[in-house]
Amino acid sequence: MRLPGTRYQEHGWEQVRKLLGACSLQAFRQIEMHQVLDPQQHASLLDAYTDAVAASLRASARTARGEAEGNSYGESVYELSLALLYELQAQPAYWAGFAAAMASEHARNGAFWLDPTAEGALRKKVNDMYATLRDKVDADNYIVATGRECSPNKIYTYRMLDTAYRAISDLFVAWEQHAAQVAAILGRPMAGTPIEVRQIRSISGCRAEWIIRWSETLERFGGSPGPLHTRSKRFASLKNSPDKIAALLTEIGDYEELSANMDRSEEWQGEAGEAALWLEDYWRVLGESEQAEADGLAQDEDCILPPPEDEHADEADDDGLSPADAGPVLSEAELAAEQARADALSLPLRYLEMARTAQDAGSWTMRILCDESLPIRLAVYHKLLGAADDTYPDAWLDPATGELPTLQQLAALDQISMPTLRKRRNEAIDKLYAGERVELSTR
Template sequence: MRLPGTRYQEHGWEQVRKLLGLCSLQAFRQIEMHQVLDPGQHATLLDAYTDAVAACLRASARTVRGEAEGNSYGESVYELSLGLLYELQAQPSYWTAFVAAMANEHARSGAFWLDAAAEGVLRKKVNDMYATLRDKVDADNYIVTTGRECSPNKIYTYRMLDTAYREISGLFAAWEQHAAQIGAILGRQLAGTPIEVRQMKSIGGCKAEWIIRWSETLEQFGGSPGPLHTKSKRFASLKNSPEKIASLMAEIGDYEELSSNMDRAEDWQGQAGEAALWLEDYWRVVGESEQAEASGQPAEEDQILAAPEPDADADADVDADPADEPREGEAAVSAAELAAEQARAAELSLPLRYLEVARAAQESGSWTVRMLRDESLPVRLAVYQKLLGVADDTYPDAWLDPATGELPTLQQLATLDQISMPTLRKRRNEAIARLQAAGAR
């Protein structure tokens, strides 16, 4: 999602979050964490934490994760991570909330930061700190850029609607498998391919009523209430205000249409990790909201502003879907080649469309992909396997073997590439040598 002035709402946030979490864990091993129990030491602890994390981030600047594209404005994951770290010093109230959460956990579990098994708890608290700071930073920058009011809560609402649109878009793409839910969303029984499946090309073509009905269907088809239908009052006003939903989505759509660097947008919009991260963030915020309501605190109101009516003809002329075009370093794949790929994947007990989907998940703008543009995808995955291991947070789910949750083995990759194991190793080692030579220059 792109909005004026925002930097942290796009595809790169997942990697920013992971990099800050990794560097925070390293910092916690170096600083005096017991100082979280002494309010008088919190400022000193923040300085020590900032220095330690900044050093770790600088050491990660030339890694695959650090150099990954962080947003559509050309900022890397490293640059965004370092910027948000320094925002923490500029807005220390978020650090104060973090150390208070650490002290509360200490009251229950003792010095849990000394336990290696508690890394998940530490990461969760760090994620919460940076997620709330992210929305405050982007809300402030939105105000500066547009001159219009905005709050972190409104940024969060934009993101919820953007995620809802992408969920609906995914259902539309596989409407035959989700016919009952699609019918409920559209408000009618389906008879053949719904015309809306072809018509909705962007968030500007998504109707507010669909968002509301999608949220209504989630408990039946997904097992848990949708964001507009939980007990939390955070989105209660939106549930009965389709015009507000429409104006917010129109603003997202208008800015995405006008903003630059749209040529690669579809490369990242389909990544499953984005929706999962938003849902994790969503349940955290809902929990906070419900706790606040239970304690009698007033809920923060969404600051909804009027927006121009969406142009009904905005989507009349659209180019071909960029996802249908070959990516950088990839030749067009014919139907016969796709069928052959699927046959090889079936032999290896991989998903039939493994190579096709894995190609779509790669980050075409990254330095590593540009350097390896002449190599096949299996060779690239062999390079990552050698450099980062069979499992790493940077890997899209589409790259992983569902049976193991890891990258395919070298034998599987060689079979997918229709080459021998020695040839795969030779090409992998040559590719790594080129990367190392380029990095040394």
């Protein structure tokens, strides 16, 4: 789930929680845990805990879990974990709550933290502390981002609705196996495939009455009451407020759609998003105009200089590419590995091979980014010009969507993580602009 300003509400939270839990257990073996029984020692104990956990986190920064994608903004699990740890120091009330819970458990079971079999109880208390802190941090950042009031409980409500939508979506996908429950959610008997199954594509398409009926069905089909139908008063006001549910669903959906466009060209960029060739022409014409001015040649303001002649043009094949432009020569084993990665992503087996052939090796961009892999170069176009453009070669596109592969697919093709892909893509974009400035400054 994405909301303005929030960082911890997406899929990566589970890994953040597990990393903080593991590092906390290591810290508890290093610090004087008996000090949780003395409120006067809580501040110094928090300092010792923070130092020990920070050291463990830094040691985990290069592990698979630490480098895993923490959210859709490119922050890793390690980065999010470290930031939340320091938030704990800034908001010590959550540490005080943890210490009180530890003291309460000690009153029942003694120094349970010394018992190796009590790790589960320790982890749960750490998880509870960070989960409540997470929602407070995200609520505060939501207020800053939007100027609207928000509480940790409201963040919890957003997350419940997002979870409910995903559960409903899963039921719709497998509606034949859950026909009775889907019929109850839709509020009508079914004859054939319900049209809603094909129409629901995002949380924006989820209806408030579906959420309410889904919650009603859980006790009958799942064995336990749904979140709107428990004895808890947390969501009691929502059960009879479909308009309020609809507004919250719309807000989540609108922001998810907006933030998804961060990796696509924005419409307000105008001409920049209409064709990949525009970007090539911009850099080429700018450079050649500066060169002409430096050489003292008079130019008509509206004149676009012709591209420089290719001295190797006669060597080009029927596709307009010279044999050297087709990309590196790979062994059969390397091609087979490439094809296996493409097949796993439901792309054509020869996707990478054909996409390399479709590159214009003589373009300015290719000259600057010659050391970057094909997925990184495609990610650059994905960022600057969007996933869909009529001028992209067909070999670059995923036949299933008619667009460039998603960033997740490109990362998998390059055998790197999403944060690494984004980092290398942004570095490549910086290299383009730096290359243009250096080229002009040397003329």
